[in-house]
Amino acid sequence: MNFEVTPLKAPLGAIVRGWQPDEPLSVTDKENISQALRKHIVLVFRGNPQPRDEALIAFAQEFGNLVKGSEWFQDQDPKPEILRVNNIYDADGIPQGTGGAEKLGWHADYSYVPRVGKESFLNAVELPANPPRTSFCNQYRALETLPDKTVEKLRKLRAFHSITKYISGDESPMDDKPEKPGSAVTREARAGFLAKRERNRELGIAKPDIPQAEHPLIMKHPETGREILYISPQIIKAIIGLPREESDTLIKELTDHSLREENIYHHDWQVGDTVMFDTLGSLHARESWNPAERRVMRQLSTML
Ligand SMILES: [Fe+2]
Numbered sequence: 001m002n003f004e005v006t007p008l009k010a011p012l013g014a015i016v017r018g019w020q021p022d023e024p025l026s027v028t029d030k031e032n033i034s035q036a037l038r039k040h041i042v043l044v045f046r047g048n049p050q051p052r053d054e055a056l057i058a059f060a061q062e063f064g065n066l067v068k069g070s071e072w073f074q075d076q077d078p079k080p081e082i083l084r085v086n087n088i089y090d091a092d093g094i095p096q097g098t099g100g101a102e103k104l105g106w107h108a109d110y111s112y113v114p115r116v117g118k119e120s121f122l123n124a125v126e127l128p129a130n131p132p133r134t135s136f137c138n139q140y141r142a143l144e145t146l147p148d149k150t151v152e153k154l155r156k157l158r159a160f161h162s163i164t165k166y167i168s169g170d171e172s173p174m175d176d177k178p179e180k181p182g183s184a185v186t187r188e189a190r191a192g193f194l195a196k197r198e199r200n201r202e203l204g205i206a207k208p209d210i211p212q213a214e215h216p217l218i219m220k221h222p223e224t225g226r227e228i229l230y231i232s233p234q235i236i237k238a239i240i241g242l243p244r245e246e247s248d249t250l251i252k253e254l255t256d257h258s259l260r261e262e263n264i265y266h267h268d269w270q271v272g273d274t275v276m277f278d279t280l281g282s283l284h285a286r287e288s289w290n291p292a293e294r295r296v297m298r299q300l301s302t303m304l
Contacts, residue, residue: 001018001019001020001023001025001026001029002018003016003017003018003019003029003032003033003036004016004017004018005032005036005040005043007040008040008044008265010264010265010266011138011141011261011262011263011264011265012040012041012042012136012138012263012264012265012282013040013041013042013043013044013136013265013267014036014039014040014042014043014044015043015044015046016033016036016043016044016045016046017045017046017047017048018048019045019048019059019274020048020049021048021049021050021051021052021055021056021059022049022051022052022055024058025059025062030062030063033063033276034063034223037119037276037277037278038223038224038226038278041136041138041140041277041278041281041282042136042265042267042275042276042277042278042282043275043276043277044267044273044274044275045273045274045275045276046270046272046273047272048272048274050123050125050271050272051123051274053079053082053298054079056082056121056123056274056298056300057079057081057082057300059121060081060119060121060300060301060302061081061302063118063119063302064118064119064302064303064304065302065303066081066300066301066302066303067081067110067113067117067300067301067302067303068080068081069081069082069083069110069299069300069301070082070083070084071207071208072207072208072210073097073098073193073196074193074196074197074199074200074207075096075097075196076200076205081300082298082299082300083097083098083298083299083300083301084096084097084098084296084297084298084299085097085098085122085295085296085297085298085299086098086099086126086294086295086296086297087099087100087101087188087291087294087295088294088296089192092199093195094192094195094196094199095188095189095192095195095196097296098189098192099186099188099189099191099192099193100186100187100188100189100192100291101188101288101289101290101291101293101295102186102187102188102189102288103132103186103285103286103287103288104183104184104186104234104285104286105183105184105233105234105285106137106184106232106233106234106255106259106283106284106285107184107232107233107234107235107283107284107285108139108230108231108232108235108279108280108282108283108284109279109284109299109301110279110301110303111161111213111215111230111232111235111236112161112162112163112164112210112211112212112213112235113211113213113303114211114213115303115304116213116215116219116279116280116303116304117279117280117301117302117303117304118222118278118279118280118301118302118303118304119276119277119278119279119280119301119302120276120277120279120299120300120301120302121274121275121276121298121299121300121301122134122274122275122277122297122298122299123272123273123274123275123297123298123299124269124270124271124272124273124274124296124297125271125296125297125298126271126294126295126296127269127270127271127295127296128289128290128293128294128295129290129293130289130290131268131269131289131295132269132286132287132288132289132295133266133267133268133269133286133287134266134267134269134275134284134285134286134287135264135265135266135267135284135285135286136264136265136267136277136282136283136284137258137259137263137264137282137283137284138263138264138281138282139228139229139230139231139258139281139282139283140226140227140228140229140281141263142229142254142257142258142263143218143227143228143229145257146229146257151218154217154218154229154254155216155217155218157216157217157239157240157241157242158214158215158216158217158239158240159214159215159216159217159230159231159236159237159238159239159240159251160212160213160214160236160237160238160239160240161212161213161214161215161232161235161236161237162212162213162235162237163184163185163210163235164209164210164211164212183234184232184234184235185234214240215230216230217229217230217231217239217254218230219280221278221280221281222304226281228280228281229254229258230280231251231254231255231258231283232283233251233255233258233259233283236251238251239251258283259283279301280304
């Protein structure tokens with residue numbers, strides 16, 4: 001394929017034209033995309049035909065094993081690798097995807113899983129009149145711009161990541177902080193998750209529980225060896241071994257340091273955009289939108 005990669009006038013990100021979703025990627029195509037992703041962190045595939053579910057899966061799994069995201073969100077989807085991110089509900093009020101039009105706070109996909117998200121893919125199928133922006137923050141740069149002394153301290157530290165208590169009401173000893181507004185799991189999504197879990201129980205369908213995990217604060221990208229400040233602000237609950245107050249203060253300092261405009265790209269969506277991003281090396285967040293209007297997205301992630 002003839003890819004044309006144009007860097008955005010932003011601290012990160014590039015537009016990619018020339019993707020043919022129904023054609024398999026050659027070794028060179030894959031290498032070109034991987035190189036562009038390493039350089040730009042966020043790639044916006046635009047101007048190509050809208051990929052079918054199968055084509056989207058085939059494309060994404062070229063880069064790694066896919067998370068069965070929709071299973072964790074209790075969906076019945078013939079393609080469990082695709083997480084339906086939308087605000088569509090059936091006649092019984094069961095969400096047909098993640099549910100909700102609320103603001104989604106800064107996070108890295110699947111940071112609460114032992115094998116975290118590596119790349120993520122987000123495709124716009126249907127958008128409201130004023131589509132909410134998705135913003136991306138460069139966590140390589142966040143680490144590079146920390147003082148050496150802080151980096152040395154962080155090298156010894158690990159953090160606990162979880163959405164379990166919030167989403168299901170389960171208890172966890174390290175998870176007693178009240179949820180902040182703009183959580184990585186919205187109130188509506190939580191209600192939807194519980195409704196779907198109840199429905200699955202009635203249908204006798206068992207779905208896997210949402211996991212929790214510990215990760216170092218400094219992670220290394222397995223393919224490039226580049227180091228990342230890995231914090232996932234709405235999912236990280238505590239830094240292991242630090243007193244609560246010290247842990248909260250350090251998480252806030254690292255979050256504030258990361259989320260400076262010079263590290264951020266704000267994406268304005270068009271229908272048909274497929275945004276591929278290095279979810280290990282970045283954070284992302286989404287604005288809210290008018291809940292009376294539909295927003296339909298497809299999301300996939302490879303795992304570490
Ligand atoms: Fe996400």
